[in-house]
Amino acid sequence: MTQIFAYIPFSNGVAEDVAMEFPAAAAKIDKTASLTAVLTGSGPDLDKVANEMTGLYAEVIKIDNTALVYPNAEVVRKALLNIIPAGAIVLAAHNTFGMDLAPGLSIKMNAAYAADIVNFDGVEGTTLKASRQELGGAVSTHVAVDVSSGAVITIRPGSFTAVEGKTASGSVVDKSGNAGDLSAKRKFLEIVQAEVGDVDITKADVLVSIGRGIEEQENIEIAEELAKAMKTVVSCSRPIVDAKWLEKGRQVGTSGKTVKPKVYMAMGISGSFQHLGGLKGNPFIVAVNKNPKAPIFQVADIGIVANIIEFMPELTSAINDL
Amino acid sequence: MEILVCVKRVPDTAENEFELNSAGNDLDRGDLVYSVNEWDNYAVEEAIQIVDKTGGNVTVITVGDGESEEVLRREMAMGANNGILLSDDAFGGSDGKGIATILKAEIEKGKYDLILTGAQADEGAGQVGGMLAAMLDMPYASLVNKIEVGEGTIKVGREIEGGNQEMNEITLPCVLSIQTGINEPRYVGIRGIRKVASVEIPVKSASDLGLAADSVGKTGAKTRRIDYFTPDMGVGAEMLEGSTDEIIAKLIEKLKAKGGL
Numbered sequence: 001m002t003q004i005f006a007y008i009p010f011s012n013g014v015a016e017d018v019a020m021e022f023p024a025a026a027a028k029i030d031k032t033a034s035l036t037a038v039l040t041g042s043g044p045d046l047d048k049v050a051n052e053m054t055g056l057y058a059e060v061i062k063i064d065n066t067a068l069v070y071p072n073a074e075v076v077r078k079a080l081l082n083i084i085p086a087g088a089i090v091l092a093a094h095n096t097f098g099m100d101l102a103p104g105l106s107i108k109m110n111a112a113y114a115a116d117i118v119n120f121d122g123v124e125g126t127t128l129k130a131s132r133q134e135l136g137g138a139v140s141t142h143v144a145v146d147v148s149s150g151a152v153i154t155i156r157p158g159s160f161t162a163v164e165g166k167t168a169s170g171s172v173v174d175k176s177g178n179a180g181d182l183s184a185k186r187k188f189l190e191i192v193q194a195e196v197g198d199v200d201i202t203k204a205d206v207l208v209s210i211g212r213g214i215e216e217q218e219n220i221e222i223a224e225e226l227a228k229a230m231k232t233v234v235s236c237s238r239p240i241v242d243a244k245w246l247e248k249g250r251q252v253g254t255s256g257k258t259v260k261p262k263v264y265m266a267m268g269i270s271g272s273f274q275h276l277g278g279l280k281g282n283p284f285i286v287a288v289n290k291n292p293k294a295p296i297f298q299v300a301d302i303g304i305v306a307n308i309i310e311f312m313p314e315l316t317s318a319i320n321d322l
Numbered sequence: 323m324e325i326l327v328c329v330k331r332v333p334d335t336a337e338n339e340f341e342l343n344s345a346g347n348d349l350d351r352g353d354l355v356y357s358v359n360e361w362d363n364y365a366v367e368e369a370i371q372i373v374d375k376t377g378g379n380v381t382v383i384t385v386g387d388g389e390s391e392e393v394l395r396r397e398m399a400m401g402a403n404n405g406i407l408l409s410d411d412a413f414g415g416s417d418g419k420g421i422a423t424i425l426k427a428e429i430e431k432g433k434y435d436l437i438l439t440g441a442q443a444d445e446g447a448g449q450v451g452g453m454l455a456a457m458l459d460m461p462y463a464s465l466v467n468k469i470e471v472g473e474g475t476i477k478v479g480r481e482i483e484g485g486n487q488e489m490n491e492i493t494l495p496c497v498l499s500i501q502t503g504i505n506e507p508r509y510v511g512i513r514g515i516r517k518v519a520s521v522e523i524p525v526k527s528a529s530d531l532g533l534a535a536d537s538v539g540k541t542g543a544k545t546r547r548i549d550y551f552t553p554d555m556g557v558g559a560e561m562l563e564g565s566t567d568e569i570i571a572k573l574i575e576k577l578k579a580k581g582g583l
């Protein structure tokens with residue numbers, strides 16, 4: 001029987017949404033598989049989340065150790081290697097922690113690795129078929145994963161239906177005693193909070209958001225003018241911040257701000273999942289992109305194939321003439 | 323410090339519209355424009371800046387075919403001192419573990435204090451750095467956006483959710499995957515490329531590296547791509563068409579209805 005272990009990420013006593021999505025992912029891998037939640041941490045926060053997980057998972061393993069208070073991937077890997085049986089499938093989130101943990105874990109387990117999976121077609125024999133994207137979401141691929149000696153798989157948060165309500169009545173198994181040696185060559189020091197910028201994009205009802213399609217720093221003015229006509233501010237995708245054209249506080253996405261506007265104007269943004277991950281509340285998305293195949297058109301409400309450098313000034317003057 | 327940076331030649335997402343070939347099982351690769359993986363330029367820049375301060379050398383390495391030599395030369399034009407190309411038909415079809423296995427074989431022939439990769443490349447898996455570290459039993463940190471070099475240890479910042487930074491102390495030697503934005507990669511002009519055009523870049527095969535052919539390539543791969551496909555994403559956007567004036571008139575109506583104006 002397939003054994004699946006889901007590593008549950010949480011902070012401040014609250015499980016991340018993906019914890020509710022692992023059961024659907026596991027069922028798509030193999031409906032008959034056993035599914036176990038694994039949590040590492042220490043103290044009341046760990047216990048609180050572990051107890052909550054018994055409503056979703058038939059078995060919940062907790063590993064309580066002060067070395068695990070902050071999830072340092074090297075330490076978590078050591079603990080997991082002492083708990084997870086050979087040949088099992090481990091699920092983790094494709095987030096910054098999963099990216100830190102999963103590739104190395106797969107090597108130490110001598111298991112296959114599949115990253116950022118968005119769908120599963122099930123196991124046949126020892127081959128698991130799954131879907132993922134490449135090239136920033138421009139193309140989708142099927143992959144075959146040989147799970148005969150186990151697998152470590154990260155799933156894209158938000159890709160599988162979250163379970164609602166209480167679907168299991170499991171119990172917590174304390175495996176703290178099995179964690180073994182948790183010394184590490186990497187030591188966690190502290191979290192430095194992201195800088196707070198001069199403009200708060202999280203409060204805006206409308207955002208004019210620019211991506212790499214803006215091409216030159218000088219062109220940002222064009223977007224500022226459109227934003228002014230729409231009585232709002234400019235936000236952006238990551239490459240604009242990487243280039244230091246706008247400050248970090250303007251970045252929408254998983255490694256930037258989470259915004260909840262009513263209307264989102266995506267100007268020259270391709271639509272990577274890390275960007276869209278910062279867009280909540282189901283806004284009305286207008287995408288303008290010169291590439292008719294840009295992935296953003298799959299999620300936008302309105303699409304326009306155009307060069308934003310020419311299109312934005314025309315839109316600005318039409319709005320100003322209203 | 324001796325620093326090795328692993329780089330990759332990838333299809334440029336900014337320059338290409340990706341189409342499937344007529345059989346529908348691969349990209350139409352005929353006219354694709356290739357470049358260095360975006361993340362790798364940040365890794366090479368960081369390595370050069372560290373070596374400028376501490377002394378030592380930057381070596382760039384890639385697993386690829388003959389055409390991958392051009393990305394090594396580009397990174398050498400940025401200021402990397404040496405290039406190494408690992409190339410063999412047997413490497414084709416390797417999964418992440420296969421690539422890490424090939425790199426490891428060469429790494430063990432040298433002595434590096436620091437090994438850098440990009441945080442991810444065209445496949446978006448972000449796997450090679452973490453696998454390599456585990457194989458070499460070195461500590462690892464992914465998504466690094468700050469490096470401070472000390473004595474025998476370094477301080478690294480990892481960019482985590484929300485743009486917050488997780489600071490760690492890590493012992494050397496180690497493997498780090500570099501996130502964009504850590505620095506501003508220097509511009510490489512035609513003159514720079516010309517300067518390194520005749521520098522010799524050693525090419526090493528599976529047998530040079532002492533690799534069993536079945537540990538890498540298709541046979542060694544536990545994860546392999548079956549095909550490309552067009553996902554059913556529902557209806558998608560309503561595309562506005564017509565003259566610019568018509569499009570703008572329609573858009574303004576929609577924006578008014580949705581509270582955008």
Ligand SMILES: Cc1cc2nc3c(=O)[nH]c(=O)nc-3n(C[C@H](O)[C@H](O)[C@H](O)COP(=O)(O)OP(=O)(O)OC[C@H]3O[C@@H](n4cnc5c(N)ncnc54)[C@H](O)[C@@H]3O)c2cc1C
Binds near residue numbers: 136
């Ligand atoms: C761990 C991690 C975290 C990340 N976090 C974030 C994040 O928080 N936010 C984020 O945005 N990204 C994030 N990224 C990066 C993300 O993967 C993408 O690289 C990024 O979102 C791409 O930005 P873009 O759409 O502006 O650029 P591109 O993908 O290069 O797209 C540019 C688009 O503009 C179009 N275009 C070009 N010129 C024009 C023109 N003149 N007129 C009209 N259209 C034009 C092109 O067709 C293309 O579709 C993260 C990546 C990683 C690995």
